[in-house]
Each structure stands twice: as structure tokens, then as C-alpha cells.
Amino acid sequence: MIETIELAAGVTLLAVQTEKFKSGCFSFNLMRPHTRAAAPLDALLPSVLLRGSERWPDMRAISMRLDELYGATLGTLVRLRGETKLTGFYADFIEEAFLPQGEAVFAPMVDFFRDILFHPALENGLLNARYVESEKQNLIHAIESAQNDKRVYAAMRMRRIMCEGEAASIPRLGYAEDVAAITPEALTAHWRTVLRTAPIMLFYAGRRTPQEAAALFRPLFDGLERDPVSPPPTVVRRSAETVREVTESMDVTQGKLVIGMRTGITASDPDYPALVLLNSVYGSGVTSKLFVNVREKRSLCYYASSAVEKFKGLMIVSSGISFDQYETARDAILAELDACRRGEITPEELESARRSLISAVRAGLDTPAALDDWYIGMSIEPCDDPETMLQKLPALTVEDVVRAARRITTDTIYFLKGDEA
Incomplete structure (x- = not known):
């Protein structure tokens, strides 16, 4: 049974208490309107944030920390649902019932995530330029790889033609030329903007009660300036006018x-x-x-x-x-x-x-x-x-x-x- 809890302005937790799995999970989703200008920034941001934080400054330190948390994982999410973009992170971790008594994973995992999201590795107040450039190349490669798969390419072309003038025509990851133009300044500004303006949806599934999960997530947003703006509804055309x-x-x-x-x-x-x-x-x-x-x-x-x-x-x-x-x-x-x-x-x-x-x-x-x-x-x-x-x-x-x-x-x-x- 799903339970919905409001954690802060424009921040909602969806929680499912279950003992069905040996691992728990949570996802963090920034809800964004899907536009050409925003698509590459939304796709790039989680990958850059996951490259390093103030406390865990590089991928080696991040990997070691996740190993310490009994092999927990934290990955990026870039999902398109209709014309709403969900960008963020997905984490899973072993349930504490299967650990030695007194060992904790969920609370340290939330604390680790706080560092990744709110305290990234900065240089002169900007996201690390080396990380930005490296992840730009990875994203461009992902976009080009999809285009090289002709089955995927044909589906994308059809969608672009069919939904011309609608946000759904824009590729989920954006266009390679738009990714190439992103600067650390632009991505840093985007990071600050989305944390302030994007509605945030958290999902949790695990053995804790929804109220216990909410108590751990709520401090993430203490002191965070929020002015959330909901994405516009997806345009749904009821029928085709011509073929x-x-x-x-x-x-x-x-x-x-x-x-x-x-x-x-x-x-x-x-x-x-x-x-x-x-x-x-x-x-x-x-x-x-x-x-x-x-x-x-x-x-x-x-x-x-x-x-x-x-x-x-x-x-x-x-x-x-x-x-x-x-x-x-x-x-x-x-x-x-x-x-x-x-x-x-x-x-x-x-x-x-x-x-x-x-x-x-x-x-x-x-x-x-x-x-x-x-x-x-x-x-x-x-x-x-x-x-x-x-x-x-x-x-x-x-x-x-x-x-x-x-x-x-x-x-x-x-x-x-x-x-x-």
C-alpha cells in the first residue's frame, strides 16, 4: 500500500513498506518541463554530480564509500514520462535485517546522498570543469550510439515527425550539438535553479514505515530555498487529423x-x-x-x-x-x-x-x-x-x-x- 507524505514545499515522498525484498531502494526525481534548452542540462547534471562531492571528491572515493555500505549502489536517472522529464538518482541497499545487529545502511546512505546532491565538488564556485567536460563526451556518445542503432533511430525520427511542435518530439537526452555547448557556468546555474524550482518526488520501498523513511528524508530539505513550479501537462491529441x-x-x-x-x-x-x-x-x-x-x-x-x-x-x-x-x-x-x-x-x-x-x-x-x-x-x-x-x-x-x-x-x-x- 502506497502512502504519500509531504516533506517540504513541493517535495513529496511516496513510500511502500514491504518485507518482500532483501534490498531497499529510494529514488530522487526532479520534475521538469521537457524543452530543447533544458533537455541536455537535465541529462548531464546527475552524471556530473555523481563524479564527486566535497566529502567524496572523486569516483574512487565514491566507490569506496558505497563498498563500505555493503555494496549499495547509486545511479543516475533521466526519464521522460509524456512531456515531463524526471531527472535524478536511484539508490538501492541491503536491508538492515540481513546485517549484523546494530549495523546501519539506510541512514548513512541518505547522508551520503545529501553530499552528492547539495555539496558537489566545486572549483571557484562552479561545478568541476573536468568532470563537466568528461560527462559531456559520455552524453554525446550515448546520443550518437542511439542514432547508430537504426531501429532506435527510425522510432525517434517517426516520433519527431509525428509530434512536431510538441515537447514529445525532443529526444530524451537532447541533441549532441546542444550538449557540446554546455559550460560549467551554465550547468552550475541549472543545478541551483532546479533545486529551487523543480517539484521533487521521492520514492521509497523497504522495511521501514513510511513515517520512519520520512523522518530520515525530511532533514535533506532543511534550509533549502524552494519556489516550486509544476511542469505543464502533457499535450494529448485525441485523434490524428490526417495520415x-x-x-x-x-x-x-x-x-x-x-x-x-x-x-x-x-x-x-x-x-x-x-x-x-x-x-x-x-x-x-x-x-x-x-x-x-x-x-x-x-x-x-x-x-x-x-x-x-x-x-x-x-x-x-x-x-x-x-x-x-x-x-x-x-x-x-x-x-x-x-x-x-x-x-x-x-x-x-x-x-x-x-x-x-x-x-x-x-x-x-x-x-x-x-x-x-x-x-x-x-x-x-x-x-x-x-x-x-x-x-x-x-x-x-x-x-x-x-x-x-x-x-x-x-x-x-x-x-x-x-x-x-
Whole structure:
């Protein structure tokens, strides 16, 4: 059972007391509007802060401290949920019930985190220039690596075209040229600004009560000047006005066909459980219509799958095809969705999809990190918790799935082909 506790102005703790795991966790999330100017700064800041603090001045000292805390970990987070950016840190640590009596980890871990976040290694009042430059290169490499994966690149291009003029068109990590322009002065100013203005969401899962966790986290914010400004809500277009088809050429050996659809259904919509069941029937998993009919029976795709973006109200179909199969594969993929709209779903298809989905939701309860992702998402878009979703899925009918399918409209069809095709 999740409990919500306000710790300070614009600082909220979501806490789950559980004895299910041998490790506890917490995440620290600065909630930011996703813009081109802010994206690279938001992505870079946690990595630079984790390079060193006043007390633990370099990565070696940080690593040694985490080893002293029985192998605890602290990593960076850069998540995009709809058009809200969550940037910060995720920590996990062994539960004290499994340590020698009197040994503590959680409180020292929070104290260690305080140093990383509020007392970084500064030079002349600025974030360490060497750390900034090193992490800039790492971030640029990460951005370029994603672009070199043509499956990822095609999905990003489709999203940029489909969501043109919307914040969702901006890559999660920003653009390499914008990262290259960041200075220590700009990143230091950004650090101070976000600590003052960004709403902060903390998540904790472990054996302590929510009140005990709150008592340890609350002093983090003593004396911190706060003037929080909430990010604007995500823009959700309920349907596509026209279908856009875009073809681009690149030096690739396999065509990438990506279809973007507007569902008009976000996680808070009553039809959301039906939408995710539809997605399981249509394109998620080895029993789905796209896998069985388009990939296996007709051999039109090397891969084909669909996924729902619950914060933005999108469904994305990704596939790999031969260059000369574009029109045939496109029509076959869209025809399977039309079949769902007509209710052409066998009992076997529905139950197989339902079992797969229930298994996936249950898996989301099996690790602290999965709980963190689900509940932090709920703080942005109110929705069912995993237990409620598990209660709703068994009751869904073909009629429910058809209703969700009929709300979907095709927006953008993107095809990446070879230079000579």
C-alpha cells in the first residue's frame, strides 16, 4: 500500500513498506518541463554530480564509500514520462535485517546522498570543469550510439515527425550539438535553479514505515530555498487529423517501418486497461496478431511489435522489412488493427494475451526498481496501481478491446530505406 507524505514545499515522498525484498531502494526525481534548452542540462547534471562531492571528491572515493555500505549502489536517472522529464538518482541497499545487529545502511546512505546532491565538488564556485567536460563526451556518445542503432533511430525520427511542435518530439537526452555547448557556468546555474524550482518526488520501498523513511528524508530539505513550479501537462491529441507518410533513405541493409498512432487514451482513462489488453492481442508478444500473422505466416517482417505510451496516448508499431515489401507490410500491419476493430479476436487470442499481460504486471511487482517506475509514473498521470490492474484485467471482454481499438487513429507512417532501394 502506497502512502504519500509531504516533506517540504513541493517535495513529496511516496513510500511502500514491504518485507518482500532483501534490498531497499529510494529514488530522487526532479520534475521538469521537457524543452530543447533544458533537455541536455537535465541529462548531464546527475552524471556530473555523481563524479564527486566535497566529502567524496572523486569516483574512487565514491566507490569506496558505497563498498563500505555493503555494496549499495547509486545511479543516475533521466526519464521522460509524456512531456515531463524526471531527472535524478536511484539508490538501492541491503536491508538492515540481513546485517549484523546494530549495523546501519539506510541512514548513512541518505547522508551520503545529501553530499552528492547539495555539496558537489566545486572549483571557484562552479561545478568541476573536468568532470563537466568528461560527462559531456559520455552524453554525446550515448546520443550518437542511439542514432547508430537504426531501429532506435527510425522510432525517434517517426516520433519527431509525428509530434512536431510538441515537447514529445525532443529526444530524451537532447541533441549532441546542444550538449557540446554546455559550460560549467551554465550547468552550475541549472543545478541551483532546479533545486529551487523543480517539484521533487521521492520514492521509497523497504522495511521501514513510511513515517520512519520520512523522518530520515525530511532533514535533506532543511534550509533549502524552494519556489516550486509544476511542469505543464502533457499535450494529448485525441485523434490524428490526417495520415502522413514519410520515406527517408540511409545506408541501411534492412528497411525500418514505424507507424505512429493516436489512441487518445492515457493511463487515467477508464479504457486504459482495455487498451493494454488490445496491445497484447495486436502486437505485444509471440501470440499477437502481428507476430503470428504478419511475421510468421506471411513472412513480411523480420520483427513486428506494438507498444503503448500511456502518458502521451500513443501506440507505436515498429518493424523491420525488406525494401520492396513496404506497401504490403504497411497494409498488413494496419489490417490486423482493423480486424481488432471488427472484433475478429478468437477466444484463444484473447486469453493468451490476457495471461501474458497479467504475467507482465505481476513481474512489475517483483523488484523495487519496477515498483519505483510504476508509482513515480502514477504521480504524473493518476492511474491504477498494479494490484488494481490485476483485478480489472480478468473481467475485460472482446467488446472492451474493440471499444479501445476503435478509438485509435493512424497518424504517421515512417519508412527508412536503403540509399539504393
